[in-house]
Amino acid sequence: MKNTATKKSFFDKLPPSMIKKSEVTIFPEGALGYLVGPTLALLANSILSNYFNAYMSNVLNINAWASAFFTSLPVISVIFVVLGNIIVGRLMDNNTSRAGKARPLLLISVPISLLALVILFIISPFVTDTVNTNHQIMALVCIAIGYNLWFAIAYPMYYTPHASLVNLSTRNSKDRSLLATISNATALAAMGLTSMILPFFLRLLFVYDMSGKGTPVTNDAGVVEYYTDETGAVLYDAQASYEHWKIFVIALVIITVIGALIEYFFTRERVTEESQGEGAAPKKALPIGEQVKICFSDKFWIIMMIFFFLYQLGGMMKNVSQLYFCQAMFPDSFGNYTTANGGTLQGMLSIIGAVPTAIGMVVAWPLSNKIGKGKAILTGAVLAVAGGVLGMLFPTNFPIVVASFVIKALGSTPAMYLSLALLADILDHQEALHGARTDGFTMTIYGAIMAGMTGIATGIMNTVLSGLEYSTSNISSEAIRSAMPWIFIGAETVFYAIIFATFIFMKVEKFGELDHRAIVKDQKAAAEKEGRTYVMPEGMKLNEDEVIDEKTVKEFNELRKANGKSPL
Secondary structure: OOOOOOOOOHHHHOOOOOOOOOOOOHHHHHHHHHHHHHHHHHHHHHHHHHHHHHHHHHHOOHHHHOHHHHHHHHHHHHHHHHHHHHHHHHHHHHOOOOOOOOHHHHHHHHHHHHHHHHHHHHHOOOOOOOOOHHHHHHHHHHHHHHHHHHHHHHHHHHHHHHHHHHHHHOOOHHHHHHHHHHHHHHHHHHHHHHHHHHHHHHHHHOOEOOOOOOEEEEOOOOOEEEEEOOOOOEOEOHHHHHHHHHHHHHHHHHHHHHHHHHHHHOOOOHHHHHHHOOOOOOOOOOOHHHHHHHHHOOHHHHHHHHHHHHHHHHHHHHHHHHHHHHHHHOOOOOOOOOHHHHHHHHHHHHHHHHHHHHHHHHHHHHHHHHHOHHHHHHHHHHHHHHHHHHHHHOOOOHHHHHHHHHHHHHHHHHHHHHHHHHHHHHHHHHHHHHOOOOHHHHHHHHHHHHHHHHHHHHHHHHHHHHHOOOOOOOOOOHHHHHHHHHHHHHHHHHHHHHHHHHHOOOOHHHHHHHHHHHHHHHHHHHHHHHOOOOOOOOOOOOOOOOOOOHHHHHHHHHHHHHOOOOOO
């Protein structure tokens, strides 16, 4: 008798998920697997996205002695980010282990992440424009390697599988919306820790030079707060800042490891498990060319990718410019423009702006159940544009900027919390029409956008800074004060206007029940062909009593027939 047993892969030997229930639960799956674990794991990338640029410009002063490198690094690295996401997508497609197609990659990302952080902040030597050329070259090489190791390999290896888990968690649309809301809240939580708490401790990472050089600036009690040079610019101790960043990154490494492990153990891929049932024939990944063809023939998929591109680019331009905006637009109580004061205002802005975003987390899920995910995002886009216009009219008035930030944050909450669940609906729709899923290619593009926009936004930011000859002694010139509102407020506002225009045509949710009925029909046919008993996928609940208008049913069946599938 022929031995048909397949050899177990390394991933098959990994410890199993601790989630055993067939239904999604808020605890421990939602709370630990989709909130606590990802928040800790995403913290490092949030910090790098927000502060690594300031680390290069304010600590290493790279924009002064290697301006071409400073400007081109994040942009050129986008090429490697895209390639890294393609590799991750194919790894997911070809992974058929019992641990899932996405979860094992979370563990692989851990050692790569650690190596990248060590190279960037510990191995990379401290340099200034006064040291020898060899040290400068060594620093640039380390930064280039570490930067690409992080953004092109480590982060895609973590983030793409992490984002895929919502799509693969369950077939139940409401449960997916719940997990998507929780999962996207991790970005808020990580960003909140980065932009609301860390700014108040920036004096520990961007250390003032208290050696007595320059002119002292004292508070009302006569205590020296910092020193300024002859131009009035605050003096920083770059060497001390560099050493403090080393200690900070060691703590960040530990947090990253803990977060990835929690997420691995407290998540489960119920959709992946459908193809691993008793007697089921092993399924090969759909060739990438076929996935591309399916995706680019799907108007809903195209609209969704345009959305992710604009949403992420606008958000990252806001994030990478927030510190620069605050330090350039608002002076401290002594009338000076400093990184520390900018950080304090950044923290205040983020804390106040986080309130409507936190409220949105509670509102988004029930709102999507009432009016639909697409309509919720569409409505939110209108509010985001209104808030952005307000901020652009009064960019030097901090209370009005706060109000603008709050309105924009409230408008962005449906997009933040519901977009992944809407993407999952689109993938189900593709499966219903074509009999195959495009998770690999879709999450490759999604991951490339979410990781790559950091580089694009930083590149735009650095081009502006270099063009305006930014330095710590020139953080509030008229040119910089004119440019910062457009980067911090204007870009995201314009992008939300475009999102509104495209989401008018987002109608995929009307096919939701029909999609699930078609998937079940096709799975039953496959089980019958393989001679096994069909078992309804966990989380799949059909509502045969739901009344669907004849026009929608007709449109759906025509789409099925056009792709060689029998109508319902």
